[in-house]
Amino acid sequence: MAEETYPINIWINEERLEKLQAAGLASMTKEVLAGLKVIAVPNTEAQRDKILKLFPVAKYDAATTRSIENMPRQIKDKIFDLVVKNKSLNVMDEFIKSVEK
């Protein structure tokens, strides 16, 4: 059985796509659901629990998608900016530390 990644799905709107293209990261996206572009930022179980605690409005969709949803857009923008800055999807430790500060 594949390891759970508890992703935060960052859906790619035009503004985000421009940033990705400028950073040469457009290939980081994957296409799902009839052509939607998304970046799935993985979390460990511990990171998932921290995120749900830090952002009570967020919801872990345990029943269907097994992803962390309902994160406020501006928070996702910060995670997205870290992905672009680090050119990596493994940004959650850095992000959580920045929020906890």
Place this chain on the structure above:
Amino acid sequence: MEMIGHGGKEIIERVLAKDAALKRVAEMKAAKVKTLDVRLQMATEILDIAYGFFSPLEGFMTKADVEAVCNNMTLADGKTVWSIPIVYDISSADLEKSGIKQYDEVLLTYTGNPFAIFDITDIFTLDTKEVAMKVYGTTEDKHPGVKRTYQYQDKFLGGKITLLNPPKINEPFTRFWLTPKQMRAKFQEKGWEMIINHQTRNVPHTGHEWLMKGAFLGAYGSMMVDKPRGGVLVNAIIGSKRPGDYIDEAIILCQEAQGKHGYFREDTFLTTCSLWDMRYAGPREAIFHACLRTNLGCTHHMFGRDHAGVGTYYDPYDAHRIFNKVPQGALRIKPIFNLDWWFCPVCDEVTYSGLCGHKDKKASFSGTLIRSIIQDGVKPPRRIFRPEVFDMIMTCAEKYGFGNAFVTEDYLKNRQPVFTIEPLK
């Protein structure tokens, strides 16, 4: 027209005509009867009792009813299936201050206006932890139904309710809130013999649309197709909201948009709402929904994956299995069980997990996921989400949501209430 509801009992509206109500209020005031002002949850449930949504309940439950609900999933008669306690709570201090005693007749007010008569036949306490465990299967207050149970005051009043003052249902809900009697009249007008209920508290995506279409096709199978003999009833649950939920106006108007824009024929589709604060009781809430929709006159009820569940408290199909525990004939509505609908990139369509053989390629989507897409400022493709529904969300955000389609503190504080109780005159 047949008015038989859940439990085989006739649906009787416990509502006084205006002249009689005015007379009763004057008499009660002259007799200086005790009064209690009720909060929104109680006001909502009083309406549900009075109009027969909760038939055969005629009032708030007595201790015997609550115990039977918890222990046997029936009312105190031991026969009528009922799964969720419907209780009126009050603090010991308020009870003492009011001087209310067993067998008192109490005048209930809402927002200060005369609302209903409460004939109190029982005053009791409950072990809320025990209630939580038996109804919700957990005592964790993270569960919203358990949290609500723990928030109840320490005393409970049971007894019959009679409505004095009908609600004014505010826009845009006016045309969607139909009482069980009105609902049945509507079905008759449409010539429907078969009514499939779709329970929702969501804006519809195409997974929901296909869920409804699949249920319609399945249930309609053996009926003559010479004229519309049945349809899908969307009965949206309108009730307490949490930040991040879709606003109520978006839910109801987007559901209606599916019919208005032809994704369903208008003669086989109807959008309505019921007022209820979801308890997220999973399997027990599924039974409750079956009882409620029986009272509305529905013949079938759809139950999907993780029906009325929350978090990981219930197995996704617990809400299906619980129907095996209900004695045959105890429910007058036929459950239609659904597995997942997902998007298959190979079939290139939204398809049913019970049919599609590309499970390893599937892209599951949920209302929560779609919400996340919209929150990110992305318009989902029409195969996933109908553009007219998306446009309606945006309209509702501007018109009702203070610029946001999702519940915010601003919305909770400043929204127009779904109903108001005006002075009785």
